Amino acid sequence: MNLVSTVDPRDGRRRATDLVETDEIRLEAITAQAARAARWLSDLGRLGRAELLDATAAALETRRADLVAAAVAETGLGHARLDQELTRASLQFRMFGDVLRDGGYVEAAIDHAADTPIGRGPDLRRMLVPLGPVAVFGASNFPFAFSVAGGDTAAALAAGCPTVLKAHPSHPLTSHASADAIESAIRDAGGPEGVMTIVYGEQPGRSLVRHPAIRAVALTGSVSAARAIQAAIDERPDPIPLYAELSSVNPIVVLPGAAADRADQIAEGLFASFTASGGQLCTKPGLAFIPADRDGDHLVDGLRARVGASDGAVLLNERIRDAYESRAATLERAGARVSARPHVAPGEGFTVAPALLEIGLPGLTAEIADECFGPLMVVVRYHDVADLDAVLTTVPPSLTGSVHRGPDDDTAVVRRLVDVLAARAGRIVFDGYPTGVRVSWAQHHGGPWPSTNAVHTSVGATSIRRFLRPLAWQDAPDWVLPEELRDGYTAIPRRVDGRWEARMNREER
Secondary structure (H helix, E strand, O other), X not given: OOEEEEEEOOOOEEEEEEEEOOOXXXXXXXXXXXXXXXXXXXXXXXXXXXXXXXXXXXXHHHOHHHHHHHHHHHHOOOHHHHHHHHHHHHHHHHHHHHHHHHOHHHOOEEEOOEEEOOEEEOOEEEEEEEOOOEEEEOOOOOOOOOOOOOHHHHHHHHHOOOEEEEOOOOOHHHHHHHHHHHHXXXXXXXXXXXXXXXXXXXXXXXXXXXXXXXXXXXXXXXXXXXXXXXXXXXXXXXXXOEEEEOOOOOOEEEOHHHHHHHHHHHHHHHHHHHHHHHHOOOOOOOEEEEEOOHHHHHHHHHHHHHHHOOOOEEOOOHHHHHXXXXXXXXXXXXXXXXXXXXXXXXXXXXXXOOEEEEEEHHHOOHHHHOOOOOOEEEEEEEOOHHHHHHHHOOOOOEEEEEEEOOOOOOHHHHHHHHHHHHOOEEEEEEOOOOOOOOOOOOOOOOOOOOOEOOOOOOOOHHHHHHHEEEEXXXXXXXXXXXXXXXXXXXXXXXXXXXXXXXXXXXXXX
């Protein structure tokens, strides 16, 4: 029996917990329970699951003080940040309750039997249905919003999929407390064991991915973690999808007019964006393209002053701390010079100094353009906006690309830059910063490899699509059909005989 330990990154001290790694016998029981729980989730229906998600949000909020305290001790991210993140986590559960009530996510379509130019066509009805039990790997940098109580869990449960969580080793106690809150809501709703469960340990995580009961895997983490999970999937006799959100540089282009118009404002925004949460955000801007003129100098001077006056940042764990320091050294050896770095006295924990590096556009290489996870940003100085087109195509594809415009910047130039970024990112940000991802219906949090490995988003209403599959019924009797596909059902929007029929609101019904 292997005990699970936890580390406070502020002092680096390892502490024992009462948790134990999940053994094979327990894993078999968990997956069997998850498979059986699928029927209960299905029988709840959309509206029943919506109520369950609302109750889950309430359970998390009721335990807010204890959850945040546990996360502070395991991540060092700070009370205010974690309190806000827990609010986001509960918001995600409530949003998916709204998604279920709306019902459009099932993509219901009905083609009644009819004569066609090639003969009589059968009655066909199609909608999206749950995949089955899914595995979710918690992220280190978001102990709530991308972990046990995160968006992947909310989306999977909304879809009707029992969820088995792999706790991240950086915050096992937070994971346990989050799981207990969610399980309490499930028990209060009369749910069985297995609707949401949690496993601990690296080997159990691999075994979970290989288990035949698991029908999909979701991960927010590193490329190396995704490769390890994919390798385990490849050992299965039947393939299943991996939805992974991974590495991202998130370039920001500051056009000359923007630097002239609001250099101080942009300096403040950039500094906050790349240092927030210790720079441990997947949307952190890692590259900022700033004009090499007097206005650009003023902007960079503002960045230097803010970085130089900043305090050390506590990173989540020893591995991230070591990788940050190694990557920063690699960037310097590759030619990026240190523009600002405060002195941070070495301590017992995983505290590092934020860093601003600088290089001219001709010196930007693929090695320098790669991600550095942590509070570091590389400023790239350019003389001619036209030179950015070719350079941006060498920057790794990202979750986001940002453009800051000024009142005198040529709209044709902006359009050209947007076209370049749009081919290599999943979200284009104008005159703002990519951090602070809104949880909403229109959000897309994904991008070309290596930012993600799929076209789906991991944030927002449409992230539910990852845990659903299409199923069609041909010439089926009415009684066997889901209610969403029965004639006369008007509670959700549907496409009937090729025409879109919006849901009728309550007054019309």
